[in-house]
Amino acid sequence: MVRIRKGPSKTISIEDVARLAGVSITTVSRVINKIPSVKAKNRLKVQEAIKELKFEPSVFAQRLATGKSNVVALVIPRYEGIFYSFYALELIRGIGTLCSALKLDLLLRLADSSSPLNLKGAGGIIFADIISNRSQLIEALDNHIPSIVINNYVKDLEVSCISIDNEGGAESAVNYLISLGHRKIAHITGDLITQAAAQRLQGYKKALEKNKLPVSDDYIVKTDYSRGQARSAAEKLFKMPNPPTAVFVSSDSMALEVMALVKELDKDVPKDLSIVGFDDNPSGLYGPVALTTVRQPLVKMAQESVKELSLLMKAQKPQSPKKIVLPTELVIRESCRPLKI
Amino acid sequence: MVRIRKGPSKTISIEDVARLAGVSITTVSRVINKIPSVKAKNRLKVQEAIKELKFEPSVFAQRLATGKSNVVALVIPRYEGIFYSFYALELIRGIGTLCSALKLDLLLRLADSSSPLNLKGAGGIIFADIISNRSQLIEALDNHIPSIVINNYVKDLEVSCISIDNEGGAESAVNYLISLGHRKIAHITGDLITQAAAQRLQGYKKALEKNKLPVSDDYIVKTDYSRGQARSAAEKLFKMPNPPTAVFVSSDSMALEVMALVKELDKDVPKDLSIVGFDDNPSGLYGPVALTTVRQPLVKMAQESVKELSLLMKAQKPQSPKKIVLPTELVIRESCRPLKI
């Protein structure tokens, strides 16, 4: 804990402003809170006094008095596979930008698993992904703190969530491959502890099944989202007696790794292997072969969550939770090609 | 849907605890603040009451009463080249982790240029990079808010800063290339609006000069740190009548792009071009040719900054600022080779 103002520089308070402006502190408060019922003349005097004194109302006093807080806590699992990604940064950027636009303070909390959440002071909470920290979400809900979950469809709790149609996205990716004539389609998963990776796997299976194609466990290789494991996964696939002609990879960064490996083996993408990623990470654009991928609206999800949360925070009565699933979009570029039969 | 416990949740205050425990609120306050002078018996009663009521003191009331805050604000320029990087994520992770260990709240503020900083409530500020937001730093200093700057050596202000020896790192990279026999060494810079990129350019020049090698502007290509511009830069270099045999690139992610381009042109790293990057980004490890690079202690810098700041926040008197420059380390891998003469 720290002494905010030291020594002689006493904090200027609403009272100083009132004195200088020659009005009551109530009037000053009204000006601060933009309550219309203040005479224009007084309003002006107060505003001038505020400017002259460089007065800034104490958030702590305001919050004490109102019981409201405009602090948004963003809870992100301190989980390597998640945190180290294009995804996390996009999220933070999207949320950070909108928070500052809406004058909300953004509190960042890297959550280690299920340790009790420190709720003090947050007026609202955004849970980014729920990985072994479900109890924190429940705690927040129990305490009636407006909360919203993103990138995770939570169906069994009364909480708003905004997630992404991972299953649909995966399905469309695999359907595309099938439409190109591929039959031997492998899937390199992300970390299945995340809902996104699990859903993408589901989508992959679903597409195969709907097209009456066999789902072989040999063609499904699990990873932790890291490039290292993506590489091993791809190596494993290539060594198979009956290797796939196409692969759907659960993230772009892993897909790029697979692509790199293919080249090292003196093979060609898409000639020898068609690849579809997931994310629409800009990195996919730079290589010699632009990556075909599934675009997911990360920034939109982030921003929607802030908007939605700020609504919840303002609302007087508890709102009925919304469950939003954002659509994805297949972005066809150069990493796939029709299979010659 | 699972129904979460609902009901009139009046905030329980220190007074409720006092009543239940049969003591005064002062005693409760003492227990909360771990002041030893409370009889064991009372302490126990209070602790039980706290547990029973699930009481959590209001941070706002505490801060109002004490004038102290344990909130650390992290100010990051909302600057694409910076923010979209390995660097930003490492920083956030390092700072976030240590803050939660030290029970400090982390407020994230994406700063758009020089808009006035909203100081309210922060007990301390970490400025990550200073890009066109110098006025915010000065504002913080003027208000005697403990502040610390990282990744930027600010020599003309009385503020502690922890930066990285970019110049030295660059110099050692180029020296290494020279020791390998290279004479035609190019440099692809980062965005020179950042101090890091500017210092790396300086280091590059210095190394050449010390070795009596000519510094040619043609060999220095400026970028904004993006992979796209890195690619163009490399293309430009290759098209030169007298192309370089080695290139020092201001970031690993750009270096990887250059490497990719070389391969596309059916040339080889390091046979046809030696490359050194900067960052020690794990991505550099995965390709067929591991990237030689300059390791910078990003996480250490982040963590040191929190430690240092928490000291400043605790200190009663203003401390004399420390200027720390963290060393880098050349990590030799496979992307360079001796030049045949």
Add this chain to the structure above:
DNA sequence: ATGAAAGCGCTAACAG
């Protein structure tokens, strides 16, 4: 349209 006064929940002298 404005002001007086009563809190918001907690800490910090200052007695006892």
Add this chain to the structure above:
DNA sequence: CTGTTAGCGCTTTCAT
């Protein structure tokens, strides 16, 4: 060792 009593700076009835 413990309780009483002022505030901290602001919002919010309730009068005026």
